[in-house]
Amino acid sequence: MxxxxxxxxxxxxxxxxxxxxxxxxxxxxxxxxxxxxxxxxxxxxxxxxxxxxxxxxxxxxxxxxxxxxxxxxxxxxxxxxxxxxxxxxxxxxxxxLSVLIHTYACPVTLRGVLYRFFGTRVGHNIMIGGKIIEPWMVSLGDFVILGEDSLVTGHLIRGSELILGRVRIGNNVTVGLKAVVMPDVEIGDGAVVWAGAVVPMGSRIGPGEEWAGIPARCVRRAGVRV
Incomplete structure (x- = not known):
């Protein structure tokens, strides 16, 4: 850059x-x-x-x-x-963010309070084990879990171009261990992003869907594999 x-x-x-x-x-x-x-x-x-x-x-x-x-x-x-x-x-x-969150000095149950202070729209009863980049571009619903070392980012850099996009995560969503959620992504209520998955920019994850892989795709919908 x-x-x-x-x-x-x-x-x-x-x-x-x-x-x-x-x-x-x-x-x-x-x-x-x-x-x-x-x-x-x-x-x-x-x-x-x-x-x-x-x-x-x-x-x-x-x-x-x-x-x-x-x-x-x-x-x-x-x-x-x-x-x-x-x-x-x-x-x-x-x-x-580095002083308390990125050094793991802040408990995962309290990180939502800090991210709300830095601009993230945060619901109730959330647990953040990972990191949020561009907090002002991200919104989290109620009962959201961001797994350990997961990453939610509101930006993508391609060469000398910066792309900014909002990330909206609904209620009762689980983002697994080391998963990555790119900008301009919407995750519906009850959805699951599997551990290690990379959700590409512009993805729309429907309610209750499960996404896995690199790049991530829908692998289960309404309890049925796709």
Whole structure:
């Protein structure tokens, strides 16, 4: 993916602001922990990490609210505003998602709360064992399970072209271990994506269907193999 000066400028400004907030908060926490001096460094580190997540998340929300991304095709060779916004949001996600989610420091039952903060539409009683890229392009219904190391992404890069697409996952859906769901995919209620499957861009999985393989295709419908 081409790298441009504007990427470094925007990312540097956003990261600097986030780190300044985090350092200030950690310093205050360290000095406020005089009553437990032996734990003061640990408290400061925890506050620093949480503030990095909070600050980068809030900056990302503000950027996306001001310049919301929509499905479509963008050029990375000669990027316009939308492509620059996408790269900035991806840069911020390296920090706010990596700290807790990508390092497995956050329980799978709590990841839905974080992804909702970062822009994902999240239903009730979900379990996320994998990763969601472009959280603002993804919506999850109720009782959804994303298996361990699964990936749901709202973008695809072909050469210098960036393709953005929404991913809509219905209720009672299971996405298996290490499965990949590409952009512009809709998964109906009660559907199952088998472990290791790769659901191609533009796929429409009907209610109750089971998809498997690379690329994934429907292998069972209404309990009957197809």
């Amino acid at each position: 081409p790298f441009h000066t504007i990427d470094a400028v925007l990312g540097g400004i956003a990261l600097t602001l986030s780190l300044l907030v985090a350092f200030a908060g950690a310093s205050l926490a360290f000095h406020a922990a005089d009553f437990v001096p032996s734990f003061a460094p640990l408290i400061a580190i925890a506050v620093f990490a949480l503030l990095v997540i909070l600050a980068t998340g809030l900056i990302g929300r503000a950027v996306h609210a001001r310049h919301p991304l929509v499905p479509g095709r963008l050029s990375l060779a000669v990027p316009g505003r939308e492509a620059n916004v996408w790269k900035l949001l991806g840069f911020l996600n390296l920090f706010n």
